[in-house]
Amino acid sequence: VTDYPEVEVICIDGFEKGFAEACNFAIKESTGKYIVLLNAKCRPKENNWLKEMLMYAQRNDVCAVGNKVLYQNATVCHAGISLDNTREEKVRFLCEGHADSDQGYEAMMRHVRNTTAVWDGCCMFKKSTFEELGGFRNNISGYELIDFCLKGIEAGYWNVWSCFSEMIFESNRERLDTYPNGKNEFCHIWQKKIESEDTYCHHVLRDLNLI
Secondary structure (H helix, E strand, O other), X not given: OOOOXXXXXXXXXXXOOOHHHHXXXXXXXXXXXXXXXXXXXXXXXXXXXXXXXXXXXXXXXXXXXXXXXXXXOOEEEEOOEEEOOOOOOOEEEOOOOOEOOOOOHHHOOOOOEEEOEOOOOEEEEEXXXXXXXXXXXXXXXXXXXXXXXXXXXXXXXXXXXXXXXXXXXXXXXXXXXXXXXXXXXXXXXXXHHHHOOXXXXXXXXXXXXXX
16 A cells, blocks of 8 residues: 555565575566565555655665564564674664654654664665665575665665654564574675674663663
8 A cells, every 4th residue: 555656566476586586586677766675464554655765765875765664563573674793693673572652762763764774574775776786695595685785885875764654564573584594694794794883783772672
């Protein structure tokens, strides 16, 4: 559901050739200037969700844009992603599990902000940026978009999270299921960044569970 006037929909089902290969093919065949990846279990809360994401995706200095995603119990699923060497999967979904009514540390849940990466369950980016960065890698299952966002940062782009575009994730904590499959290769590629403290995941805030 969206009030955006022109949308081309391409459905990818089953990922027989893998998520990366399927997305690379679908994006290559698409005719739009902007690409949205949308998990079938995500439901928009408002009709303006695309316009709110496009507001930042169209900027020349932005790689990818993510939005606020809530679980069905009104707790946070996605509010941006950081690298986190203390976690087995080496990434942290910021504020995950916090109540949507909680404004977060320094009201981080109430304003648009930069983040290390965004979730592939709902995100937007330019097709031209996708092509510039070489699309998705094939051997890092579960980490494709995080890797894409990190490549964007290295190329001088920002990744942006917006609280003004909202989704409900109609599932029960499934978004990390595939992460172990590509973790070793992802960690090999981004070892130095993973071992360094992420700008958006200060260790004090992390240890106090404020992010």
